[in-house]
Amino acid sequence: MLRPLDLHPDRLLPAEPATRTIARELYQSVAKLPIVSPHGHTDPRWFAANETFGNATELLLVPDHYVFRMLYSQGIAMESLGVRNPCVDPRAAWRLLAENFHLFRGTPSRMWLDWVFAEAFGMGVQLSAETSDLYFDTITEMLASDSFRPRALFDRYGIExxxxxxxxxxxxxxxxxxxxxxxxxxxWKGKVVTAYRPDPVVDPEFEGFRENLRRFSELTGEDCLTWNGYLAAHRQRRRFFAEMGATSTDHGHPTPKTADLPRAEAEALFAKVTSADFTAEDAELFRAQMLTEMAAMSLDDGLVMQIHPGAFRNHNARVFERFGRDKGADIPSRTEYVANLKPLLDRFGNEPGLSIILFTLDESTYARELAPLAGHYPCLKLGPAWWFHDSPEGMRRFRRMTTETAGFYNTVGFNDDTRAFLSIPARHDVARRIDCGFLAELVVEHRIEDWEAAELAQDLTYNLVKKAYRL
Structure with a gap:
């Protein structure tokens, strides 16, 4: 049986009538604001070449680890979905998604995909086994048109x-x-900038680390097997990235551990991790030292520093061996910030010219650690609910657990952190609705005035992110 696809205009807004009325008004005031997407993983080649996307599977299934991790969890082979398998029949891969779309009920992925289906492609019935071919043919045909090229979509959805x-x-x-x-x-006037993600040449446990340093040397003309040359190479590449529009760096370390070693000890540690004889503890200490080194460089060159810790990357060894990184097998882990960040903060925490944005996958740290840290140190701001918590309940928990200590203005708005291009407007729409609902609750409880909520809605949607990322 075909079921209608209908996006309710008040979706995600509070259920209580008076609060919903206020939330609706707030949302309407920000719904059409430009999208500022300061951190993500879309492919810059899309916007440089501006070629049409091939088909529905290529655009909406293969790049989105949120989608295929759920299917894999139910025993569906990644190869059959087109992951690292160019020989797969894209229509057959799409049918697997359609036949199993019920698995996404209640998840953010379901909300994002339904938005894309209805708003981008005008679908009026839900995705199912019965509508699989209709979806695949309709979407694939539309993707062949000029209005669905990457730059046209960028402009259509108001991406600034x-x-x-x-x-x-x-x-x-x-x-x-x-x-x-x-x-x-x-x-074309669309603004696409890069961000400096040095993990392959900062993490001694990253696959091919020593070979990466060799390539780093060739690219920069510096001897990256010496401490001085290695740091000089980072400074050089950071300058180049800034010339290409970068305003931020990004650090995906397993933990937020930092260190501030004397120069001789740092140099000796570098010599050790660039040899074949180092321990996991050596690697962690080197990553910790490099967070502090990167903070020093950010103070010099003005790049905003993002720290994204707390993920056990590539937890499924078999999937990593067969398909590589970023295939849905990263798992959140317990994370400690107060002691781990102290060496860096002892050196730079009181520098208002330095900007460090902290993220977490460990929600237990929101009220106990992150909000108090950001509510004190001038250099710290809190990134939004991220990755596994980029969801309605995750966003609500973030606001409820951080606002009373850090306020709103020690946070940085929203970022989508996605590889799935068309989920960007969908994700930003969810964030705007949730923030407006939270603000409406504060108004109804007489904790803020209605005009303050209106200002905050604009700030949380647009102003804070531009300021935080120096865009």
């Missing part, structure tokens, strides 16, 4: 700026092409 994420080993040729077109008379 989007940041991608690249390693120091990336040549950034796609960003160079975009900037060249921006500068050309009559060229």
């Amino acid at each position: 700026v989007i940041a991608t994420t690249e390693s120091p080993l990336d040549t950034l040729e796609h960003h160079a092409a975009i900037r060249a077109d921006n500068a050309r008379a009559g060229g």
